[in-house]
Amino acid sequence: MQRYFVPSTGWHKNEVILTGEDVHHITKVMRMKEDDEVLCCDPEGHVALCKIQELSPSEVTCSIVSWKDENHELPAQVTIVQGLPKGDKMELVIQKGTELGTHSFIPFEAERSIVKWDHKKAKKKVDRYQKIAKEASEQSHRNLVPEVKEIHSLHEIMDIGKEYDWALFAYEEEAKTDTYRSLQEVIPNIKPSQKVLLVIGPEGGFSEKEVEKLKQSNFNSVRLGPRILRTETAHAYFLSALSFQLEELG
Amino acid sequence: MQRYFVPSTGWHKNEVILTGEDVHHITKVMRMKEDDEVLCCDPEGHVALCKIQELSPSEVTCSIVSWKDENHELPAQVTIVQGLPKGDKMELVIQKGTELGTHSFIPFEAERSIVKWDHKKAKKKVDRYQKIAKEASEQSHRNLVPEVKEIHSLHEIMDIGKEYDWALFAYEEEAKTDTYRSLQEVIPNIKPSQKVLLVIGPEGGFSEKEVEKLKQSNFNSVRLGPRILRTETAHAYFLSALSFQLEELG
The missing domain is CATH 3.40.1280.10 (SPOUT methyltransferase, trefoil knot domain)
Structure with a gap:
């Protein structure tokens, strides 16, 4: 599943808002639609499974479905x-x-x-x-x-x-x-x-x-x-x- | 020191004869002269320290000075x-x-x-x-x-x-x-x-x-x-x- 790194400003209560080049990637490259799922990573490395709620030319709003328990970071x-x-x-x-x-x-x-x-x-x-x-x-x-x-x-x-x-x-x-x-x-x-x-x-x-x-x-x-x-x-x-x-x- | 891989046809008693692109590399790129030293590797992976004896546009003749005891090959x-x-x-x-x-x-x-x-x-x-x-x-x-x-x-x-x-x-x-x-x-x-x-x-x-x-x-x-x-x-x-x-x- 496609993953996006979202800066802290994009994280709200139960929503993640993607902006900038990620919007282009979601709408033009991946051609995703409402209800499609993506992974969003927050700046601390937590990963959320998200569902797309709304797409506009300037932002993509997703709801957080669940937090994933995955860590692919080199420990040191x-x-x-x-x-x-x-x-x-x-x-x-x-x-x-x-x-x-x-x-x-x-x-x-x-x-x-x-x-x-x-x-x-x-x-x-x-x-x-x-x-x-x-x-x-x-x-x-x-x-x-x-x-x-x-x-x-x-x-x-x-x-x-x-x-x-x-x-x-x-x-x-x-x-x-x-x-x-x-x-x-x-x-x-x-x-x-x-x-x-x-x-x-x-x-x-x-x-x-x-x-x-x-x-x-x-x-x-x-x-x-x-x-x-x-x-x-x-x-x-x-x-x-x-x-x-x-x-x-x- | 510059090393060259010399096919079996280039190995003679106490001499190594380099041909083809190695000649270009020695004469034009490295601009080496008589008495300069190079390393020559034979097809079995043995390495000889060699001294340049003669340079021509088509071949470079070297004498073998000594065999080196080095092996940089991954064992497996x-x-x-x-x-x-x-x-x-x-x-x-x-x-x-x-x-x-x-x-x-x-x-x-x-x-x-x-x-x-x-x-x-x-x-x-x-x-x-x-x-x-x-x-x-x-x-x-x-x-x-x-x-x-x-x-x-x-x-x-x-x-x-x-x-x-x-x-x-x-x-x-x-x-x-x-x-x-x-x-x-x-x-x-x-x-x-x-x-x-x-x-x-x-x-x-x-x-x-x-x-x-x-x-x-x-x-x-x-x-x-x-x-x-x-x-x-x-x-x-x-x-x-x-x-x-x-x-x-x-």
């Missing part, structure tokens, strides 16, 4: 910090990372990022990524839409690392130094309630300076298997392994 | 059978699947595949995918290039399923029936020497008939986490979880 909250990659690879990371359960994304302007964001256009880009995350959340039956945050500098990332239970960076060349943690020490020890930050370098990897600074800020480096993954593949390895651990082995 | 041999997806998603599966350790790929014309391959163009497509697999193998430091096989029908896949230790299909709706295997029964029990076949449906999923036939042929269905993955994401989940199990936990 993973934030993917993605070094700005080339071309449209960030879109791929947002889409796939959403399917695989990412809690939030932070674009990161790394030293070796070839793409530099024009700060005037940055908001537009984030809006576009947020839309991709919403669509991927609908398709993958998530309860929540991951937040795509503003572009961060290394210093900002070092700062927020303190708020996480696990602050990691993907750095295969780092194996066997004192800040290195093998994935078998990390993944099986992440608890469902914990917060994980994973920093991934851009195509050229991290600079030595960035590695030093991350280490100084108590980030641990991890290896994602023995093969060299492209920047846009790294998040998928980590999230899949963690999902397997927490949601399939669990 | 995984064949990904991918239901033909829309657009250029097959290329994405080949590239990412190669990075993540796939042993071979089989394109599969599923009932709900919207794309149908013109059998005249099929060879061209397979050649193109094989090239993507080679490039991804070089970039990800693999010892072997996965083989991209010709397009298969359901019956051919049912047939070859018998040759594998594990014949699986990704089918989330199948949970809790008698052919369903939870991933925790599968992944931790795959041995490094074993062969795994994983069939993935196209965008619309498998038809009921396909599911029935796969079951009759002793394929087991698996769920790849609780979220619904797009067809081009499913292989990555399975391969990452298996790599984590065999190469990081192992």
